[in-house]
Amino acid sequence: MSIIETTLIFAGIPVAVILIIAGAVYAGGSRRSRRYRPGRPFDFTPVWFLSAPEQQTEAAHARELTGVRRAELTASGESSGVTDWSGDRTQPQVIGGASDRW
Amino acid sequence: MTGGSPAGLTGRPEVLNGPFTTRQLLRLDEALRLADSSTGLTFSIYVGDLEEPGRTYAEKLHGQLADPANTVLIALSPNQRVLEIVTGGEARRRLPDRAAKLAALSMAAAFGGGDLAGGLVSGLAQLADHAGKH
Numbered sequence: 001m002s003i004i005e006t007t008l009i010f011a012g013i014p015v016a017v018i019l020i021i022a023g024a025v026y027a028g029g030s031r032r033s034r035r036y037r038p039g040r041p042f043d044f045t046p047v048w049f050l051s052a053p054e055q056q057t058e059a060a061h062a063r064e065l066t067g068v069r070r071a072e073l074t075a076s077g078e079s080s081g082v083t084d085w086s087g088d089r090t091q092p093q094v095i096g097g098a099s100d101r102w
Numbered sequence: 103m104t105g106g107s108p109a110g111l112t113g114r115p116e117v118l119n120g121p122f123t124t125r126q127l128l129r130l131d132e133a134l135r136l137a138d139s140s141t142g143l144t145f146s147i148y149v150g151d152l153e154e155p156g157r158t159y160a161e162k163l164h165g166q167l168a169d170p171a172n173t174v175l176i177a178l179s180p181n182q183r184v185l186e187i188v189t190g191g192e193a194r195r196r197l198p199d200r201a202a203k204l205a206a207l208s209m210a211a212a213f214g215g216g217d218l219a220g221g222l223v224s225g226l227a228q229l230a231d232h233a234g235k236h
Contacts, residue, residue, distance in 0.1 A: 036121060036216050042180050046150025047120035050167075051134040095161055095170075096194035097187040098202035102214035 038102065121149050121180060126219035133223045142236030143193050144169060145229070147222060148177040152184055160186035174229060176209075180218060185210050193233070201232040 001009075036042050122130065130147065137145045146167060153159045160177040167173045171190040174197060178185045187202045205228040212221025 034121070034123070036180050036218050038180075038183060038214055038216055042121065044121040044149075044180075045116055045119040046148070047117060047122070048150070048163075049130060049134060049147040050144065051131070051138045094191055094194065095164065096189045096197075096199045096202065097160075097174075098199055098206040099157060099187070100185045100203075100206040100210040102183050102185070102210040 122219055129223055130219060133226045137226045137230035140235060141196070141230050141233040142172075143196070143233055144173040145226060146173060146175045147226075148175060149218070150179065151181060152177060152179045152186065156182065156184045156186055160188050164188040164190065174233075176222065176225065176229075178209075178213065178218075178222075180213070183213070185213065187229075196233040197229060202229070205229045205232070 034044075117127065118124065134145055134147065137143075144167070148160075148163055156177075156179065160175065163177060164170055164173060164175040167175065169190075171192040173190045174193050175188040176185070177188065185206055187206050189197050189199075189202060205225045208228060209221040209225035212218075212224065
């Protein structure tokens with residue numbers, strides 16, 4: 001084997017393999033990752049889900065769960081669901097629940 | 103989520119610009135349906151920014167649903183790192199605040215690890231479990 005052949009086989013082939021793998025990695029990684037990482041800004045369209053929205057919402061826009069924007073959802077009616085929990089106003093019907101942060 | 107989107111035929115439905123992938127949406131759909139059918143209550147999930155104060159805003163969203171008394175709303179804001187569970191008057195009898203807090207704790211733990219869908223699915227199961235059969 002000449003020097004050139006040796007170089008091609010023992011250096012050229014490994015380098016080619018490395019380039020192919022690196023190319024594959026970057027080709028796949030170009031898609032923007034949409035993962036949520038706490039503490040980093042996470043840009044997304046607000047969504048509101050119901051299992052059977054057509055029966056349960058008054059808002060016509062919320063009929064389909066298509067990730068409707070909050071403005072559209074909240075535009076339908078100005079109801080004041082304020083309770084003793086938030087302490088703003090008292091209301092005959094008592095709403096409960098829980099809050100948490102992370 | 104069972105409702106098909108007209109945009110689905112022509113292009114990318116808007117819900118996919120939300121925080122979940124298609125697979126996660128399917129899991130959430132299943133979890134919501136299971137929770138609803140097993141308890142008879144209505145469960146709803148809102149993911150988006152909550153105007154300050156968050157609690158009041160979540161209650162306002164809850165009030166906009168068709169039957170707030172029997173509805174449990176899980177509202178979370180990933181950017182503000184806030185989770186609010188709002189239970190209506192009737193729902194609260196079956197789902198006391200203590201149970202809601204317990205579910206909130208486990209959900210917040212999952213969210214803190216960056217797993218929004220997983221936390222919601224397990225939280226829903228926990229809430230539905232506690233509310234019991236109807």
